[in-house]
Amino acid sequence: MTNWVYTFGGGKTEGRADLRDLLGGKGANLAEMASLGLPVPPGFTITTEVCAAYYENDRTYPEALAAEVEAGMDHIESVVGSRFGDPENPLLVSVRSGARASMPGMMDTVLNLGLNDETVEGMARKSGDERFALDSYRRFIQMYSDVVLSVDHGNFEDLLDVHKDRKGYTLDTDLGVGDWRQVVAAFKAKVGERLGSPFPQNVREQLWGAIGAVFQSWMNRRAITYRRLHGIPDDWGTAVNVQAMVFGNMGDDCATGVAFTRDPSTGEKRLYGEYLVNAQGEDVVAGIRTPQHLTIAARDANGSRLPAMEETMPEVFARLAEVFRKLEIHYRDMQDIEFTVQRNKLWMLQTRSGKRTARAALKIAVDMADEGLIAPREVLARIDSASLDQLLHPTLAADAERDVLARGLPASPGAASGAVVFTSDDAERLAAEGDKVILARTETSPEDIHGMHAAQGILTSRGGMTSHAAVVARGMGRPCVSGAGALHIDEAGQRLTVGNRTVSRGDILTIDGSTGEIMAGEVEMVQPELSGDFARVMGWADEVRRLEVRTNAETPVDARTAREFGAEGIGLCRTEHMFFDADRIVAVREMIVADDEEGRRTALDKILPMQRDDFAEIFRIMAGLPVTIRLLDPPLHEFLPHTDEEIGEVAAAAGVDPAVLRLRVNQLRESNPMLGHRGCRLGITYPEIYEIQARAIFEAALDAGAALGATVRPEIMLPLIATRGEFDMLRARVDRVADGLAAERGERPAYLVGTMIELPRAALRAGEIAEGAEFFSFGTNDLTQTTFGISRDDAAGFLDDYIRHGILAGDPFVSLDVDGVGELVRIAAERGRESRPDLKLGICGEHGGDPASVAFCHRIGLDYVSCSPYRVPVARLAAAQAALEDD
């Protein structure tokens, strides 16, 4: 026989914490606390199964429910020693929702239930406080009418205001017993007027009305919306908790409060919370009175003059501290609790795992491991790997004042302040003079790389979480707020406007890339702390994980940062980013616009020594760790000169007519550059480009190898391969360069040649491509673009709608689409390994730093993930968590 009702408290507890699905979070934890012997007001929980049955059976209850609820009320009465509806010694109860997942404020609650015209007098006598009894009654009428009878609470607030006006009162506390009697009468009259029938005096009618209202609130509009947003199924249902009322507002020996067992913001092990003397729970939330600290230490630290609970109620405080200790030992986690003190007796009303900042999560987990509460492996599982990112960047001081101008997308975490500039050249110039700058652009392009590097942070008015600005900023570890549509950025006028405010070049702005906020002026910051707990957790993660973690880096700064963050090699060194430097872009442009091989070779000869130096420095920094270098990939027109000045400059360097050059520039434009003349297609049509790059890599590797006294074995990656023919032709050319060098220098460079798998065709033909390729690196950004047929740059126009409608669970450029793109990755891995069992497999798209995607890479047996430097710790932890899943 199904049990519809579970009692708790008074030594007769039927539920427990692991019945959360049946009893909801609140009910299960109340039962658990009761079982632990903690002081919980007695009550019972009507299960979530009743909710499901209620909706399945046309909003009717199971037959047996009435009797079980009666038994539950008997249980409460017998424990409390008072009776529901008894005019002399009335029992009051609360009726609250409680779903499996927390849905704060979404559903309804009724307090003080059981009051009517008779019991209110009994309560007045019993408590010796007539005013308290009447206050409770009027609160009950208002809440019950609003929740159960659909008489809006505004009606009652108006009546109270009218009464106060008439009497010249300001505060509720100005009202005396007589006033409250009048108000109660007025409230009841209003209900009668609205409903055509009096306010229900039958307490059982009140009880069933409240239970029904809670079940119905499961299907109210805001609850449905909340569930949709958080992916909570409709059929879970809510439980209903009926519990004896306890009162924190019966005098100065009463109080109510909320607390965390540790500091949820820093993770420090100290009682953290607030209480109010002579108050009900709503009063704490309402914020009318200033809450007091629990401990003397907290009071002193915050400079408060109000006494701490440790002082005013030392015994209760000691009892509370003991309860906290028990709860932590029992739950093995930091708890968020609610309590009430009624006449110096402590009552526990709720406990649950407390929400905490990333910093606190880390400290609490590590401390608990040190305390022996949990094992180091459990520490790994408890930390949300995605949140680690927050720990690696400066953040805004929690209580700093902020003058928020607008809000954009939190595109790259961390906070930054600086003088705003509107061009990348300006950013570079000011930064060279030692200024901190924020680069503000409508959107960024590859030509802004130097400005983004020079800036402390980047701000754009267009583009999404995966726009150029966002992706590059994350890669560089620069804070970025993108797509701040409210800003009008006037690059020509060197200013931005938002509403009626104007920010001009040089004005100080602060951006918070973790929240998307854009603020005027400088805001106080907190610097990250990478040693201590952080380092220990990373160490534990490294012991557990199987996946190697590399980084995507092409600058010495990035390479060094990544090594500090624990990168075990470079998985993607993009050579094109090296081409945008101010001192070489002219030569690069000269190469591109050359219309014959000779012209290209002349320009390339200027680039060769610079490329060689780039690589040599990276090899030195990586000191023998693997370095995967991708040959030139992007559509050539990304490098093209645009302005007349740029065209003139390149024309002069190349010795051609600017008009001819302009023609050539136009020829190189493409309708869909993403699918155009780029990647290995450049290597096929302009062999000399890849030849020079290979030569630069080999020379640098031999030089660096000699300096390090060890072999440097670069991994040369051919991008955008679609066919085996492309790979074979280009590999042969690379080999020829190596042969030539061997003849010249008497030493043959050591190297691997592999490819990006970033086109569906390459994934499908991986078997034959692997016959020539020694490694595959999945370029899941482009693979997602081609598999979905979605341009990352243009997705903003519809991707939000897709996510809103639930067509996509999330942005597939952030977390890998396992079903579609993932199948291609799996196919390629299988087919590749079939023809070359020792094929090295990695991923180097943005997904390499996304925990869910890292888990997928682990499951399908890749060898490594590569991500931007600031994501390396995230990937290390995510890889460890994925490995733990195997056990």
Added chain:
Amino acid sequence: MTNWVYTFGGGKTEGRADLRDLLGGKGANLAEMASLGLPVPPGFTITTEVCAAYYENDRTYPEALAAEVEAGMDHIESVVGSRFGDPENPLLVSVRSGARASMPGMMDTVLNLGLNDETVEGMARKSGDERFALDSYRRFIQMYSDVVLSVDHGNFEDLLDVHKDRKGYTLDTDLGVGDWRQVVAAFKAKVGERLGSPFPQNVREQLWGAIGAVFQSWMNRRAITYRRLHGIPDDWGTAVNVQAMVFGNMGDDCATGVAFTRDPSTGEKRLYGEYLVNAQGEDVVAGIRTPQHLTIAARDANGSRLPAMEETMPEVFARLAEVFRKLEIHYRDMQDIEFTVQRNKLWMLQTRSGKRTARAALKIAVDMADEGLIAPREVLARIDSASLDQLLHPTLAADAERDVLARGLPASPGAASGAVVFTSDDAERLAAEGDKVILARTETSPEDIHGMHAAQGILTSRGGMTSHAAVVARGMGRPCVSGAGALHIDEAGQRLTVGNRTVSRGDILTIDGSTGEIMAGEVEMVQPELSGDFARVMGWADEVRRLEVRTNAETPVDARTAREFGAEGIGLCRTEHMFFDADRIVAVREMIVADDEEGRRTALDKILPMQRDDFAEIFRIMAGLPVTIRLLDPPLHEFLPHTDEEIGEVAAAAGVDPAVLRLRVNQLRESNPMLGHRGCRLGITYPEIYEIQARAIFEAALDAGAALGATVRPEIMLPLIATRGEFDMLRARVDRVADGLAAERGERPAYLVGTMIELPRAALRAGEIAEGAEFFSFGTNDLTQTTFGISRDDAAGFLDDYIRHGILAGDPFVSLDVDGVGELVRIAAERGRESRPDLKLGICGEHGGDPASVAFCHRIGLDYVSCSPYRVPVARLAAAQAALEDD
């Protein structure tokens, strides 16, 4: 033991036609003719295996070869009755190459071999013609020196010119015996001077020199290039044919000629060929003398005054006609032959299957079936389906005079003449006045559709075989020459220039879309003939094929044309093309630039009745055949107004500020429109667009159904689906429109809803998509773009290099990439059918009209192919050929 040499002729023939791989085409057919008892000068063939062995063994011959060649020479001597090198009765031979595949003119030949200072005198005596003998000798010295001794033939031509100058001669025939003696002496002296040794007098040395030269010519540069271009493997090798010389230049009872057994241009069954009296084979080719016709009928038809062979050599002619009859019966195909008449005796020197026009191929095959030579099924296999296209369009009269200005790519077959115009509006205007126009543009865009429709033909200076102009023109059946880079098209100046010639608006141009030629003025044309043989072949094809053939059509003209060509339904009706009409583009633009739903609905309400009429007319024309309608697909910005005038027009219609409109236009621009906000993404974000389209389709279907007295069941196709969620959401909306209409009209429209499979993800997730979709149509154009990551519009920059390097066998947008794109099609078909066994499967990309791709569709079990109207016959035949392959 390997046989290196095969003899033929004189009753001792060892080879036969099916030993082509071993003996080469020429050798095999000489042997076959000899076996048939036809008059073939005796000879022998040195096999292709010798060539292979020669190159494998460092250019040395197999040991046994010398003896076998000697035996071969003995064979010739015994049959002819003269001896090689005999000063009294010398045997002369020819030494020719002959590979497995025809490689015309690529390798070397030596004639009259066996002449030296002694044998030339014997030959003079034996022939009674000293001049003939000396002429033969000087020809031999020149040819042998050039081919074998690397003394360029220019040396000898110079000497001859010097002699003629000195004597005041104009023609070779002015030279007498004495002259030729002097010339021969001079030739020999030149060889001696060049080589430091005399011209070889030893005939065996001559023979082996010539054999070696032929084998070596297999590896000359032009032969290697030819093989690369035609995909002929290097290791096939060539055979060498040594054959007794016969002479067509020993007097007026001698002749030489070439002939086809039927007319290779029309296919008519009549002897077709030319001969020259008293001439050698080279003289026919050299074109110095006018050749004569074989038959009196041909002579009369061509108005020639020179006598026909039928008149001058009636017995030989009768013998020749008999040989032709025998060859056709034997080979069961039209033959291309070479013959020589020596002193009234006919000698056959070559036979092979004759090249022919598409028209002739059709007629010959059908006639042969009627003659009982071949079965109707064989007719199907013999016609190159791709060539059928040529039969469906007007063509230039073969002998019409042409003033060729330039040559572009043969982008869409057929010829057209008209007044050249430079804008689509101008084309439409002039066409409306009854003029024929040729539209010339740098390149075309979707906004040119109306102009392309109005034009007779399209000419562009940019873009490849799969550019917008080419694809749309093929779809419309309009002749098109694209990418004519030599033309400078000055749209603003309303003229085009090529070299130093200028063509202005209104000047007449003719283009030939089958050859790419662009000609000044009007050129005479021949109209296509679709009944008769063509209809019979199509009938046979329809009996055999399993694949249904539909068409891609959206205009009434196209729908009607396609039905005439045998289309069994519409597989792709693109609704966007209907939007470009001048009288509705403003409303369409108004819809696009509207920034809210209401604005879009207002504009869409203007479009609804037009769309309904479009569909109703198409349903009427298709009379119950299936019609698949694709909802709006292209990136919205394709419809955007560009010029100030257009923006003003739309702003006025929509009642908005032109400046606001311009901003919105800029917002809608995309970096990669192919991967942007298009296809079903439009339907998701702007539901009202698809709702209106569905409504127009349903209303038209109900109306047309009522008129036809039958149910019209449109197939609604959702484009660019990547996920099941998109499909389900859009299908639900379509169903809702149908429900609404059922309520309004009391009749629910009948319809199917399916999707294009044109993204890799859709192919992979076909199983779940098919749970909701009733049909799949493979959009292989886009699927090729995304699978390869190649934009069709931008591929011109590298695709040629890819094909040249052999990385791709051909353009994957023309013939489906079976290995890559094909695997996705196969996966989707399998997974789709697994979840819905009666899923209807078709293809509607450009590939639907490509024979190889049609064969692939047949093999993997699709239900239909859909192609542009003019490709329907091609697809019907290709489908039949694919079905024949199954047997």
